[in-house]
Amino acid sequence: MNGNDGSKMKDSKWVRDFEKSNDKLVLRFLKANGVRYLFGFLFFAAVNLLQVVTPRLTGDIIDELYKQNPDLSLIAKFAIVIFALSIVIMGLQFLGRLTVLGAGTLFDVLMRRKLFRKLLTLSMNFFHKKSIGDIMALSVNDLNAVNRAIGHGAMMVSNTIILAVVSIVAMGETMSYKLTLMIFIPLPLLVFTMYKFGMVINRKFRKVQDRFGELSGKVQENIAGIRVVKSFVREESEQKSFEKVNRANYDAEVEMALVNGLFMPLISFISSFCYLILIYFGGRSVIVDQSISIGDFVAATSYITLLIRPMQMLGRLLGMVQRGKASMGRIYDLFEEKPDIVDHKFNQNDVDIKDNKLKGKIEFKKLNFAYNEKNGDVLKDINLVINPGETVAFMGTVGSGKSTVSNLLIRLFDTPERGQLLIDDMDIADIPLKTLRGNIGYIxxxxxxxxxxxxxxxxxxxxxxxxxxxxxxxxxxxxxxxxxxxxxxxxxxxxxxxxxxxxxxxxxxxxxxxxxxxAPIMIFDDCLSAVDMETESRILKSLKDVQSKRTCIIIAHRISTVKDSDKIVVLHKGRVAEVGTHEELLEKQGYYYKSYRIQLLEQQYGVGLKDAKGEKK
Ligand SMILES: Nc1ncnc2c1ncn2[C@@H]1O[C@H](COP(=O)(O)OP(=O)(O)OP(=O)(O)O)[C@@H](O)[C@H]1O
Ligand SMILES: [Mg+2]
The missing domain is CATH 3.40.50.300 (P-loop containing nucleotide triphosphate hydrolases)
Known part of the structure; x- marks a missing residue:
C-alpha cells in the first residue's frame, strides 16, 4: 500500500558503496564506470582517427589535381571514401555519446537519490535555516552542472586528448615534427590563462547558483502563499521585492557571462598564434626549402584547425568542470550537514523495549526548553505524569507552548539536560527514534x-x-x-x-x-478546531474507543473537546498554570473557568462574544 514504486532500480555493489560514501563522489563514480568510459573513449578515438583521414585525402586530391593529367575516376573514388567515412563517423559518434552522456545521467539519478535521502535525515533546525527554493535549486540546477561536467565534460576530455595526439602525429608526419613543435609555442600562455580563468569561473558560478537558490525560494514562497498575496493585494509589492532578488541573480549571471564571454575569445585568440606560426614557417617550407608540397601545406592548415579545436575545447571543458566543481561544492555543503536529533549509539543496546512497543507512560520532570537561547525558555519547570491509557488535555493562550510539548514528544527537538522528559520511565533520548515515533500517532x-x-x-x-x-x-x-x-x-x-x-x-x-x-500514544494538536461542534462530538465519541486504549494528548481551545479528559493542563507563558479535571478546574475559577463561561454564553447566545482562544484577556 505504501507507494514504493520507483525503487526498482537494481543496485550493484558499487552503487551501494556510492550510496554510503560522502566524499570523492565524482572520483568514485568515474572509477566504478571505468569500463563504460573506456568504451566511450574508444568510440571517440575511432571517430577522431577517421576524422584525420579526410584532410589527408583532401591533400592527396589536391596533389592529384596539380598533376598534368589528373585521374577523374580516382577523384570520384576519393569522394566515395569521404562519404562512407562520414557515415561511419556518425554511427561511432552516436555510440560514444550514448555511452558517455548516459553515464552523466546515471550520476544524476544516483546523486538525486542521495540528496533526497540526506534531506529526509536532517532535523528541523536545518529546514528552518534553508529555504525550499534553495534546496530545489540544489537538486535541479547544481546537479545539472555536475551532470554536464561528468557527461559532456568527459566526452570532451576524450575528444580533446585523442584529437590533439592524432593531429600532432598527422602533422608531424606530413610536415616535420620541428614545425609541429613550433606551433605549440603559445601553449604555456594558453594553460596559464585557463588556470587563472578557471578559478574565477568557479567563484562566479557558485555565486550564480547561490543567487538562483534565493530566486527560486522567492518564487516558491509566493506560490505557496498565493492566497495571502492576493487577499492582501500584495501583488505589486511582491513583484518589487521579487525584482530585487531577480536583479541580484541577473547581476551574478552578467558577471559570469562577462568572464565566460572573455574566456572563449581569448582562448581562440591565443590559439590563432598557432595559425600564424604555421602560415609563415609552413609557407617558407613550401617556397624556400621546398621540403613540403602545396598539398601537404593545405593538409597542414586543415590539421591545425583540428589542433586548435582541442585547445578551444580544453577551454570550454575547463569552464564546464569548474562550474561542476562549484556546484558539487554546494552539494557537499549539504552532505556535511549533520542531523542534530539522532539515536544515542551508546544507549541503543541498553534499551530493551518488547516488540518495540511502548506502554505510553509520559512524565515531565522539571522540564525547561528553549528553541534558541536568544528568545528564552518556551517551557518552564513542567512537572507532570501521564499514565498509560490516560487522556490529558492541554489548553492555554496562543504561544503558551502547547505545540512545543508535542514537538518534544516526537523529538523534533531535543531537551539538553534541562529537566527530563520520560516515556515508559526511559529518557526520551534513549529510546531509538524509530521506536519512539513509531509509537506515536501525531496529528x-x-x-x-x-x-x-x-x-x-x-x-x-x-x-x-x-x-x-x-x-x-x-x-x-x-x-x-x-x-x-x-x-x-x-x-x-x-x-x-x-x-x-x-x-x-x-x-x-x-x-x-x-x-x-x-499507536499507543496519540497527540492531537489543535486538530478539531476546524470542525463544527456536532461533528466534533461525533468524532470524539468514536475516538473514545481509541482513547480508552491509548494515552492521548489533546491540545485544544474548546471546552467541549477537553472536558472529559482525565486531566486538563492549562499552560500560561510556558508554565503549568492550572491542572485538574473539568470539575476541579471550574472550582478553581481561573483561566479554564473563564473560558468555560465565555464558551457557554457563546453557545447560548450564538456568536458575538470573544472566543477564549486569543491573547490573554
Ligand atoms: N521552531 C521554533 N523556533 C523558535 N521559536 C518557536 C518555534 N516554534 C515555536 N516557537 C515559539 O515558542 C512559543 C510557543 O509556541 P507553540 O507553538 O508551542 O505555541 P502554542 O501554544 O502551540 O500556540 P497556538 O495555540 O497558537 O498553537 C512561541 O512563543 C513561539 O514563538
Ligand atoms: Mg500550537
Whole structure:
C-alpha cells in the first residue's frame, strides 16, 4: 500500500558503496564506470582517427589535381571514401555519446537519490535555516552542472586528448615534427590563462547558483502563499521585492557571462598564434626549402584547425568542470550537514523495549526548553505524569507552548539536560527514534496532506496497512462518508493535482492517518478546531474507543473537546498554570473557568462574544 514504486532500480555493489560514501563522489563514480568510459573513449578515438583521414585525402586530391593529367575516376573514388567515412563517423559518434552522456545521467539519478535521502535525515533546525527554493535549486540546477561536467565534460576530455595526439602525429608526419613543435609555442600562455580563468569561473558560478537558490525560494514562497498575496493585494509589492532578488541573480549571471564571454575569445585568440606560426614557417617550407608540397601545406592548415579545436575545447571543458566543481561544492555543503536529533549509539543496546512497543507512560520532570537561547525558555519547570491509557488535555493562550510539548514528544527537538522528559520511565533520548515515533500517532496543527490519493494519505504509516484498517480509521474520524461521496473514492487525488478538501475535511483526514497507525500514544494538536461542534462530538465519541486504549494528548481551545479528559493542563507563558479535571478546574475559577463561561454564553447566545482562544484577556 505504501507507494514504493520507483525503487526498482537494481543496485550493484558499487552503487551501494556510492550510496554510503560522502566524499570523492565524482572520483568514485568515474572509477566504478571505468569500463563504460573506456568504451566511450574508444568510440571517440575511432571517430577522431577517421576524422584525420579526410584532410589527408583532401591533400592527396589536391596533389592529384596539380598533376598534368589528373585521374577523374580516382577523384570520384576519393569522394566515395569521404562519404562512407562520414557515415561511419556518425554511427561511432552516436555510440560514444550514448555511452558517455548516459553515464552523466546515471550520476544524476544516483546523486538525486542521495540528496533526497540526506534531506529526509536532517532535523528541523536545518529546514528552518534553508529555504525550499534553495534546496530545489540544489537538486535541479547544481546537479545539472555536475551532470554536464561528468557527461559532456568527459566526452570532451576524450575528444580533446585523442584529437590533439592524432593531429600532432598527422602533422608531424606530413610536415616535420620541428614545425609541429613550433606551433605549440603559445601553449604555456594558453594553460596559464585557463588556470587563472578557471578559478574565477568557479567563484562566479557558485555565486550564480547561490543567487538562483534565493530566486527560486522567492518564487516558491509566493506560490505557496498565493492566497495571502492576493487577499492582501500584495501583488505589486511582491513583484518589487521579487525584482530585487531577480536583479541580484541577473547581476551574478552578467558577471559570469562577462568572464565566460572573455574566456572563449581569448582562448581562440591565443590559439590563432598557432595559425600564424604555421602560415609563415609552413609557407617558407613550401617556397624556400621546398621540403613540403602545396598539398601537404593545405593538409597542414586543415590539421591545425583540428589542433586548435582541442585547445578551444580544453577551454570550454575547463569552464564546464569548474562550474561542476562549484556546484558539487554546494552539494557537499549539504552532505556535511549533520542531523542534530539522532539515536544515542551508546544507549541503543541498553534499551530493551518488547516488540518495540511502548506502554505510553509520559512524565515531565522539571522540564525547561528553549528553541534558541536568544528568545528564552518556551517551557518552564513542567512537572507532570501521564499514565498509560490516560487522556490529558492541554489548553492555554496562543504561544503558551502547547505545540512545543508535542514537538518534544516526537523529538523534533531535543531537551539538553534541562529537566527530563520520560516515556515508559526511559529518557526520551534513549529510546531509538524509530521506536519512539513509531509509537506515536501525531496529528499536526497545520493539517499537512500529500498530493497523492486518499488511500495513500491515510495509509501513510511505517507498516503496511490493509483496506479494512484504512476504512476503520476513516470511520473513526468521521470522514468515511465524505470519501464515499467522491467519484474516485479512495483513489481520489488530493492537493495540487487533485481535489482540494475543506479545512475541516483536511483535519479529519489527518486524524484518520494518525488513528490508522494504531499507536499507543496519540497527540492531537489543535486538530478539531476546524470542525463544527456536532461533528466534533461525533468524532470524539468514536475516538473514545481509541482513547480508552491509548494515552492521548489533546491540545485544544474548546471546552467541549477537553472536558472529559482525565486531566486538563492549562499552560500560561510556558508554565503549568492550572491542572485538574473539568470539575476541579471550574472550582478553581481561573483561566479554564473563564473560558468555560465565555464558551457557554457563546453557545447560548450564538456568536458575538470573544472566543477564549486569543491573547490573554
Ligand atoms: N521552531 C521554533 N523556533 C523558535 N521559536 C518557536 C518555534 N516554534 C515555536 N516557537 C515559539 O515558542 C512559543 C510557543 O509556541 P507553540 O507553538 O508551542 O505555541 P502554542 O501554544 O502551540 O500556540 P497556538 O495555540 O497558537 O498553537 C512561541 O512563543 C513561539 O514563538
Ligand atoms: Mg500550537
Amino acid at each position: 499536526p496543527q497545520d493539517n499537512f496532506l500529500f498530493s497523492d490519493t486518499i488511500r495513500y494519505n491515510i495509509g501513510f504509516s511505517p507498516d503496511e496497512m490493509n483496506d479494512e484498517q484504512i476504512e476503520e480509521a476513516a470511520k473513526t474520524s468521521d470522514i468515511y462518508d465524505t470519501i464515499m461521496d467522491l467519484p474516485d473514492q479512495w483513489e481520489t487525488m488530493l492537493g495540487e493535482k487533485g481535489v482540494n478538501l475543506s479545512g475541516g475535511q483536511k483535519q479529519r483526514m489527518c486524524i484518520a492517518r494518525a488513528v490508522a497507525k494504531n
